[in-house]
Amino acid sequence: MLRAVNLHCGYGCVEVLGGVNLEAREGEVLALIGPNGTGKTTLLHTLGRLLPAQRGEVRLGGRALRGMRSREVARMLALAPQRAPHSAWPLAVAEAVALGRAPHRGWLLPLTAADQAAVDAAMARMRVAALAGRTLSTLSGGELRRVILARALAQAPRVLLLDEPATYLDLQHQAELLALVRSLARDDGLAVVLTMHDLSLAALCADRVALLAPGGLRVTGTPAEVLREEILRPVYGERLEVFAHPASGSPVVLPLAER
């Protein structure tokens, strides 16, 4: 559904990542992991055409992203950024979520009944309906994150790119997010690509993880294949440990801290 082919990305003439080959398949959750500053957001933004590729290409549904019209891209792909681009505007939550319908209806046209239903469903799914009338600037960090996700869901994309979706979320909302992401992939058939710092959470929701190291993509595989001390330590440093969750067997990755 989404494929990076020998992709080089960065800013101006500064390359952050080179030679990335990666694909996100329908019905799959792919987590981009790696230490601070390795380029997770840069790669996600390049996959979503927020940043132009320096070299190589991104293909969406078999077509080169570069040649597609913006509206065509936005009907297929939604990107939920780390920070809300509209959070400083005096927009109400319902209006912000309704922006997700713009690729389907045009900016100045009123919402159709189908648009309104998509907005309501997205707000209900992210549990932000009770906030509908609140201004974005008055929301807590976690509430704002859920509104950003609701706007992306209202867009009804086939590919969903999520930048650090778990940031600011408490444990209950993290659990809901994991269930939502799994369901979007498994039940709705979306290709979901997300960045995540918490490797144990990534293990719980991703089918595959792609480990970034300075300069490029180090390895891609299932959480069990990649989240291993001998693979993570050369990239993150020695002060981490990995063990299997006693009930599920899912990898749990913790920093080594002396108490």
Ligand SMILES: Nc1ncnc2c1ncn2[C@@H]1O[C@H](COP(=O)(O)OP(=O)(O)OP(=O)(O)O)[C@@H](O)[C@H]1O
């Ligand atoms: N707009 C920009 N202009 C120039 N350099 C940038 C810009 N945004 C990010 N960078 C640099 O690109 C590199 C990768 O940044 P990026 O935010 O993609 O990393 P990340 O892996 O998402 O980091 P983190 O885990 O800290 O969120 C960093 O060195 C960063 O300083």
